[in-house]
Amino acid sequence: MSQRAHASRVVEIVGPIVPLLAAALGPRTEVVLHDLTRMPNTIAAIAGSVTGRGIGGPPTDLGLRTFRTEDPQDMVNYRTETAEGLVLKSSSMFFRSQGGKPVACLCLNSDVNDLERAKEVLQSLTAFGEPLPAMRDASPVESFPSTVDELADGLIRAAISDVGVPPHLMKKAHKVAVVRDLEQRGFFAIREAVDVIAQRLDVSRYTIYNYLNELASDQEPQADAG
Incomplete structure (x- = not known):
């Protein structure tokens, strides 16, 4: 059975369970049920309106980065935040083909914002003469785009922000750094990604391919001299 056929079988079996799970929880x-063989429009079934996405929508930026790894592992009860500051408790479970390749992923995203505030109130009420806990480190912010274009734009803005130089002032090294960042984020799994980033960096699509080839060459092990 091909990976796409296996994924379709998972969607056929698990898809009808999605609204039941959402109602029970x-x-x-x-x-959310993702069909990983239909990147980047991976959402095959969804119930609940925590992130406002729909069927045919893309994965999150964290999901895209996780899905592209060789052997992604199930993740249970990890904390993240939306760009709007909504605190979520999330879990992700992968379905694999007979060859062990991830073909689908079932995700749960629970809004625990009110519970987080209640926990903070209870902690302050039960403190005995001690100062309030220091501010916790900022939680990772995860975007939940409704469209592939939103996903691509968010990844590009994040990569450019990390470089710290606006595109019109960038030298080649800056642009290569942006492409490296985007490659690590899984950006190039998105359809027409090369054309999109070429336009944003004001270079040709062939220049982007050259940058990718340079990065791939840098990662290849060097042969022993002699």
Whole structure:
């Protein structure tokens, strides 16, 4: 059975369970089933409105980065935040083909914002003469784009921000750094990604391919001299 056929079988079996799970877990939990063989429009079934996405939508930026790894592992009860500051408790479970390749992923996203605030209130009320806990390190912010274009734009803006130089002032090294960052984020799994980033960096699509080839060459092990 091909990977796409296996993924379709998973969607056929698990898809009808998605709304049942969402109903059982309550209105503050969203259940999403991704078909990883249909990148980047991976959402095959979704119930709940925590992130406002729909069928045919893309994965999150974290999901895209995770899906592109060789052997992604199931993740349970990890904390993340949306760009709007909504605190979520999320879990992701992968379905694999007979060859062990991930072909689908079931994700749960629970809005725990009110619970987080309640926890902070209880912690302050039960403190005995001690100062309030120091501010925790900022949680990772995860974007939940509704369209592939939103996903691509968010990844590009993040990569450019990390470089710290606006595109019109960038030298080649800056642009290569942006492409490296985007490659690591899984950006080039998106359809027409090369054309999109070429336009944003004001270079040709062939220049982007040259940057990617340079990066691939840098990662190849060097042969022993002699």
